[in-house]
Amino acid sequence: MHEIKKITKSNKIEIAIRDSNDINPNEFSFLRLIKIYDFMKINSSEKIPYTKIKDFKVCSVDENKNIERLVNIQNDCFSDHYGYEINSIKDFREELNSLKHTNIKSFFNISKSKSGIWVGYTWTQKNLSNGQSKLSMCGVKKEFRNKGLAKELIIIAINELIKSNCDEIVLEVDQENIPAKKIYEEIGFYTYDKLGWYELLD
DSSP: OEEEEOOOTTOOOEEEEETTSSOOGGGOTTEEEEEEEEEEEEEOSSOOOOOOOTTEEEEEEOTTTSHHHHHHHHHHHHTTSTTOOOOOHHHHHHHHHHHHHTTEEEEEEEEEETTOOEEEEEEEEEETTTOOEEEEEEEEOGGGOSSSHHHHHHHHHHHHHHHTTOOEEEEEEETTOHHHHHHHHHHTOEEEEEEEEEEEOO
16 A cells, blocks of 8 residues: 655655555655554454543543534644644544545544543544444643553543444554553554655655
């Protein structure tokens, strides 16, 4: 699999190439490696145990009733991540509709403080045609990180997918995001493929 990313503000074109392809990017002098993502998966038919984090509550939310808050927390959590572009409500709604048209259902869980402040969230997706599911996004606001909230959110989201008879869940993670990879591996995810983003040199 390889794909072309839209031109960025620097007018550079980026190409993504998976390790499972027969293409060797190192053979091309006009490509410069920018970033590598690990493709991970977990296979489980049993719920995963977890430790409940004190003073915070995880619950599912309806995207139609909470779309503005979901957009805000996603932007808050990912504004400092490579390649992330700030989303508008219109962008978010278009993405949801695009997924629905391909028979993919979205699920959202949020973690909130005792005072009701949203501090983190997960966005999972289930393909209703084949049952395969994906942990698409998981983020926690900067000031609430390193409390175990992400792990709790992820496990609760995964357990809900398992309950709906999904036994394979996939995700993508920046290879340099060591804290996130550590959480995924502790839960039981393993790497099955890699994807490299390459910049086309002038």
